[in-house]
Amino acid sequence: MNVEKYQIDEHNSLNERQHKKRYDFLSEMLQQEGIDVEAIIKKLMDFQIAIPSWALGTGGTRFGRFSGTGEPRSLEEKIEDIGLLHALNRSSGAISLHIPWDIPENADAIKSLAGSYDIVFDAVNSNTFQDQKNQNYSYKFGSLSHTQKEVRQQAIHHNIEVIKYGEVLGSKALTVWLADGSCFPAQQNFRKALQRTLESLQEIYAHLPTDWKMFIEYKPYEPNFYSTVIQDWGTSFLLANKLGSQAFTLVDLGHHLPNTNIEQIVATLMMEGKLGGFHFNDSKYGDDDLTVGSIKPYQLFLIFNELVEGIEDKNTKNPVPAWMIDASHNVKDPLEDLLQSVEAIKIAYTQALIIHREMLWEAQRQNDVVKAQEIVQNAFRTDVRPLLAEARRRSGAAINPLGLFRKLEVRKKLVEERGELAIATGL
Ligand code: PSV
């Protein structure tokens, strides 16, 4: 199914009056504070967040999976789902593919299908954390870091294949996340494992097209529980530096030990021009992969404060990071969950945009701790949702995407089309 333009127009005209009141009130207040509201609206209209191809179905845990209904059965249907999201919010105009979960068999047809929904291909992700059918060697004891050359070669070859798939689709980045590590002390020689990983990555990097980036994702534990070869941002940063100017660190919000100051990591990486990409999600304890902003919205805002600070500072040479969601939906409808996540990301981004930078820098220069806190918390406590709604309205999206999703009974229609038991590939 598609969400048609007339359905959006009808919804918007029903909601327009109330929206206008809220928007006029907020924009007037912000303008009085010297904030360029039009510039923010423009930034919001341009802001796109890639949807992971693996998160359009219901996820599970190692204890089981409670399937949803009407899930996309193919890559084509996943693109159709993202098309629905993008029609509703005009902020989900990209897809991040995981290979081999989502191999584009007919790349031209997939590319033109995506194009018909105004969707482009973001980073492609390799998978050497699971064994595939017909694979010669197992990744049980690692992939790019494996002690045996043949296993490493197989994993290197897979990454090169993933680049090739991405090239045909117009992707411009490869994300490498390794499950490699160890479950028990002394199982692995840390130094040698990292050295082997570097050498494997160097071989992959040599196959990277010149206009591509490589994102190296770190994670402290899981599925290995004692050590992970690329355990933290420092290790990823070290590898990215050794590889060269096309390699960057990717920050996944769920890949930190409790209470890690992620915003400071972001700032450090941006200072070095090495923050390449983001995987958004939220968590209470570990890599919970929950809806963005559902547990720690203040942390998300503080992260965006650093991102905006880094992006807007002309002296920072960091490229604008690739924005992606990496979540798993165990109890919610995946499409509703993704709509909520995109909204949460844009709220945090907007709250960071309304921070009065000059005033904040001055308070920091003066060591006026109280004022600095007031400035950022004032932004955080502002309900910026009317700005998001206005950006959507102007882009031809719905004033209230989730409201319209429910009103149109999208999931019910997808079930009618695909059946109750349609199950997506992915997590
Ligand atoms: C690993 O936990 C991760 O965050 C990586 O990005 C994977 O590619 C993704 O989740 C999906 O399993």
Ligand code: MN
């Ligand atoms: Mn991730």
